[in-house]
Amino acid sequence: AQSVTQPDIHITVSEGASLELRCNYSYGATPYLFWYVQSPGQGLQLLLKYFSGDTLVQGIKGFEAEFKRSQSSFNLRKPSVHWSDAAEYFCAVGPQGAQKLVFGQGTRLTINP
Amino acid sequence: GAVVSQHPSWVICKSGTSVKIECRSLDFQATTMFWYRQFPKQSLMLMATSNEGSKATYEQGVEKDKFLINHASLTLSTLTVTSAHPEDSSFYICSARADRTYEQYFGPGTRLTVT
Numbered sequence: 001a002q003s004v005t006q007p008d009i010h011i012t013v014s015e016g017a018s019l020e021l022r023c024n025y026s027y028g029a030t031p032y033l034f035w036y037v038q039s040p041g042q043g044l045q046l047l048l049k050y051f052s053g054d055t056l057v058q059g060i061k062g063f064e065a066e067f068k069r070s071q072s073s074f075n076l077r078k079p080s081v082h083w084s085d086a087a088e089y090f091c092a093v094g095p096q097g098a099q100k101l102v103f104g105q106g107t108r109l110t111i112n113p
Numbered sequence: 114g115a116v117v118s119q120h121p122s123w124v125i126c127k128s129g130t131s132v133k134i135e136c137r138s139l140d141f142q143a144t145t146m147f148w149y150r151q152f153p154k155q156s157l158m159l160m161a162t163s164n165e166g167s168k169a170t171y172e173q174g175v176e177k178d179k180f181l182i183n184h185a186s187l188t189l190s191t192l193t194v195t196s197a198h199p200e201d202s203s204f205y206i207c208s209a210r211a212d213r214t215y216e217q218y219f220g221p222g223t224r225l226t227v228t
Contacts, residue, residue, distance in 0.1 A: 036219075041224070042221055043117075043119075043220050044157075046218075099145070100162065101217065102159075103156045104156060105155070105156045106154075
């Protein structure tokens, strides 16, 4: 069965510090991996996605993620966070064509000034 | 960019009444749309897959008679919560899968409160 685990429910970092959000997946075939961000009371915005090719993918808002097949991981990183990055972050996995995404539990990011 | 709208953005209804939520792809066609439910501080759970011109496919444990889905056109899917009860209170989010690119775009969500 396919699943996504985000081990950290809540992370607090200082503004300007680096960030890494963890995501581990279980999927029977080649996974299509996504990171979404959700601001309070809002829908989801796609940060980045990985289908194939270069395992380091760049996204919007200065985010990047690295696909590591051997570790079944797709961790999200940002070198220097901004106060506006405070939000809920979801990792998701799905089949080709992005149907029926399975989401992780989410990681809530708080930024200290 | 591709935009998905939901209407209403929030609704309060009385127990026993029905509520309809609309999901529209504004500038692209979407044969397939998805309906998710999100409880406070929790993840999104897929409820059903909506396909234009055919019956929706519901996930295990989702009552199809309670959550009626109609995909009337390539740009519109509706979710009707019938005989709503307080336990149906939740944040409902739709997404639309663009026919041309297969990208999935999410709506802003509808917060339903049943009193």
